[in-house]
Amino acid sequence: MADNKRTEIGPDTLVVGNIDAQEDVSIHGRVDGTIRSTATVIIEDDGEVDGEIEALSVVVAGVLIGNIRATSKVDVEETGVVQGDIATPVMVLVDGGAVAGMLVMDDSNPQPVKVNTAGGTTYRPQATRQTGSTRPTASRTAARPSASATRTAPTSRGATSGTRARTVETPRTARQPRSAAPLIDDVEGPVESES
């Protein structure tokens, strides 16, 4: 409450849907859906996102299953896991972090991230996610014990398999422009890339 400069998803919160922000977004809990920000999206080490991220910069210390498009930089920290494609002009992967997917580092003409925080679209519960909200948090396996130690809920493979399979079977070239994405109309100034 004291800090209203950023959005923070608490460790015991689940968001199923989309987050659009013109400020930093920090995730300790879980988000199933698309996150767009004209600033930085941080998946903290206790955070997990199943969906796409578009932002100026992205820091992954937790788990992301989905693609990233960053116009400035992506940092994957020691505890970070990305299962998906990454498009960014600058990328740092710290020893211990894991990435499985296409990496496209191309600083030519990055499209600024556009977000609409004014509202007006209708919430469609099934639009982004097939699974229900009670799906338990997927944790990393024993191969990455340091990270899974911070997780509270055990993996339920049966419950998550449908979504995982979707992620696998629809690999998208991260470079693919997303300018046709919905929810884009109210832009508060373009985001400049450092490149």
Added chain:
Amino acid sequence: MSDEFGAVIGRNIVVRGEIEGSEVLLVEGRVEGTVNLESELVVGVSGHVEADVNAQALTIEGEFSGTAACSDIVTLVNGCHGTGELKAPRVVIEEGAVFTGRLNMETGVRESRGE
């Protein structure tokens, strides 16, 4: 790790074909083909490697294109330029390194994807 080199391919050397060995190899020249090392391959700042690499470790300071499968670690150093596919349990990308291609690391979530 890259302090001592058992072998160096100098700036003005071009190797096409297959390289095999068990000591550290520094490439400052050009290598095209296949590299199988039980130790580390270092693509130096002036090095240019277009190869399928099997090694314990791969450090890229110069240019690399191809596939690399390492049993330990791949390091992309600031200023390097790589394309292709990297597979290793550990991959480090320094700020300023450029790579376009596929990273195949064990993320732990793979197994829970079902099917």
Added chain:
Amino acid sequence: MSETTVGTKTRINGRISGTDRLCVHGLVEGEVAMEGDLVVEADGRVEATVSARAVNIRGTVNGEVTGRDKVEIAPDGRMIGDVRTGRILISDGAVFKGRVEMDVREG
């Protein structure tokens, strides 16, 4: 107790659930189903079906609100929609349009 904050320049369109306290400065559309409290700050707007333990409205809420413990509409609060709760406080100056259904225990 941990907290989820929806920042001033953020919109969440979807369903928010969990046991954290939820504090809204920006815009939430869809559904809020918290086991903890919900505070809609003066700069916050909620267009959603809401259920929470205690609901404190200092900003704007449009939608059906269930406050298991209580619902409070502050002097600057604005609420349009039906309320179902155990206790309700509508402050002088608050705007409220809707029905109130209180969970009255027999006796």
